[in-house]
Amino acid sequence: MLTITAILFPAIAGVAAGLIKKEYQKKIPYYAAIMILSLLLASTAALFSADIMLFQFSENADLYFSFDNFGRFYLISVLLLYSTVVFYAFEYMKKEENREAFFSFLFISLGALIAVAASGNPITLYLSFEMATLTTVPLVLHEKTKEAVTAGLKYLFYSIGGALLGLFGIFFVYFYSSGSRHFTIGGFLDHDLISGHEKFFLAVIFVTIIGFGTKAGMYPMHGWLPTAHPIAPAPASSLLSGIIAKAGIVSVVRIVYYSVGADFLRSTWVQTAWMILAMLTVLMGSTMAFLEKNLKKRLAYSTISQISYIMLALSILSADGLRGALLHLISHAASKGCLFLTAGVFIYLLGKRQVSDLYGLGKKMPLTFTAFLIASLSLVGIPPMGGFLSKWVIALAAADSGIGVLSYLPTVVLLISAFLTAGYLFPVVVDGFFPGKNFEADKDAVEPPALMTVPMFLLCAAALIVGIYGVKIMEGLNF
Numbered sequence: 001m002l003t004i005t006a007i008l009f010p011a012i013a014g015v016a017a018g019l020i021k022k023e024y025q026k027k028i029p030y031y032a033a034i035m036i037l038s039l040l041l042a043s044t045a046a047l048f049s050a051d052i053m054l055f056q057f058s059e060n061a062d063l064y065f066s067f068d069n070f071g072r073f074y075l076i077s078v079l080l081l082y083s084t085v086v087f088y089a090f091e092y093m094k095k096e097e098n099r100e101a102f103f104s105f106l107f108i109s110l111g112a113l114i115a116v117a118a119s120g121n122p123i124t125l126y127l128s129f130e131m132a133t134l135t136t137v138p139l140v141l142h143e144k145t146k147e148a149v150t151a152g153l154k155y156l157f158y159s160i161g162g163a164l165l166g167l168f169g170i171f172f173v174y175f176y177s178s179g180s181r182h183f184t185i186g187g188f189l190d191h192d193l194i195s196g197h198e199k200f201f202l203a204v205i206f207v208t209i210i211g212f213g214t215k216a217g218m219y220p221m222h223g224w225l226p227t228a229h230p231i232a233p234a235p236a237s238s239l240l241s242g243i244i245a246k247a248g249i250v251s252v253v254r255i256v257y258y259s260v261g262a263d264f265l266r267s268t269w270v271q272t273a274w275m276i277l278a279m280l281t282v283l284m285g286s287t288m289a290f291l292e293k294n295l296k297k298r299l300a301y302s303t304i305s306q307i308s309y310i311m312l313a314l315s316i317l318s319a320d321g322l323r324g325a326l327l328h329l330i331s332h333a334a335s336k337g338c339l340f341l342t343a344g345v346f347i348y349l350l351g352k353r354q355v356s357d358l359y360g361l362g363k364k365m366p367l368t369f370t371a372f373l374i375a376s377l378s379l380v381g382i383p384p385m386g387g388f389l390s391k392w393v394i395a396l397a398a399a400d401s402g403i404g405v406l407s408y409l410p411t412v413v414l415l416i417s418a419f420l421t422a423g424y425l426f427p428v429v430v431d432g433f434f435p436g437k438n439f440e441a442d443k444d445a446v447e448p449p450a451l452m453t454v455p456m457f458l459l460c461a462a463a464l465i466v467g468i469y470g471v472k473i474m475e476g477l478n479f
Helices: 001-018 023-048 069-095 099-117 122-140 146-175 197-217 234-244 245-259 268-291 294-316 319-350 364-382 386-399 409-433 450-476
Strands: 054-058 061-065
Touching: 001 023, 001 054, 001 061, 001 146, 001 197, 023 069, 023 099, 023 197, 023 409, 061 122, 061 294, 061 319, 069 099, 069 197, 069 245, 069 319, 069 409, 069 450, 099 234, 099 245, 122 197, 122 234, 146 197, 146 450, 197 245, 197 364, 234 294, 234 319, 245 294, 245 319, 268 409, 294 319, 294 386, 319 364, 319 386, 319 450, 364 386, 364 409, 386 450, 409 450
Parallel strands: none
Antiparallel strands: 054 061
């Protein structure tokens, strides 16, 4: 029951803390304690908990939780980002209303993502995935303006629509399988049952990839990301981009690598179409980010591009491609999480949202701009940052895949995207530190409090650690 406790504790404790009749400042120690205990419980569950079948819907469908190495890896990313963002939010939310509701849903969503990490079969994953969506919609709706409601509903409809396509695929995965249907590397399909229905099943799996890819912002189902991110509070944007959107990635990995089996899709039209869509999304997201002038919206388009790096790596359908995808999952979580937090600093202290408003601020906010620079280095792919290592592994995996021109196109796409990424991130830093001789920065510009600064640099450190020790981390988790 340790896994169930780890899932339920942050949700129950977060709601209970919100109901305590105290001023916001006096509630912060309670929220901090909840985050620390959630971190300890989830880590302990991932290492020591036994598999548990919680409920059986029918003979072949049950609610089953089991941590494997992939689940543990995703959990590391979840706990890294939530731990830093929660403490950052203690300061950021001082100027926001409905703080109790925000933290309650923040902790409920943490429980849902722990459930995603611990899901042991497709049905459990689907239910956890849907819970993660429903509990994060209020984070987008937080400001309760017309724009926030519109953004929240768009996020909800896209996510539920994508999840229903995923459920369609899960049904046929179960139909063409036998046995326990628990996640197993290589899959659990019954090839005798599927014999003669391969063409239909390939179409089903492609629809499933598109469905779960909606949460990950893959074209053509990417539209919710640039709408939701500029509206949500910065801590929520950091989580949405850094880790919540990647619930779609987790679902795709679980279906392709742990249910169907990569061998079934390799060298089929599904692999080709998937790779082309992923590369198209990478280029589209990078281009739109390059053209965007609102900082948070620019970062949202960047998320579309960067998460599609992961989709591209997964579409290679090899062990090395999977390793590259996982490295980029955690390096992007750290670097993009940090960038959204820096954007939150500009909003919190100065009310500035446009890139053009940041000229010269680097002289008065050198720590904030340094954090922005370090995270940008990783996102562009400059060694020794995590983004460089993950893209290097992805490019090598593609070159070694032996699938004709598609072996080389990913490297070209990654290079073009890297140039575009540098084009929309580095000028922010250059203009911040070197605006020109006659330019005077905003007199009100100051560095943020430590509660905001320390989380940003912890995420920068995480991106650097992935770049230096990423391969050893993969080896330690046996990927």
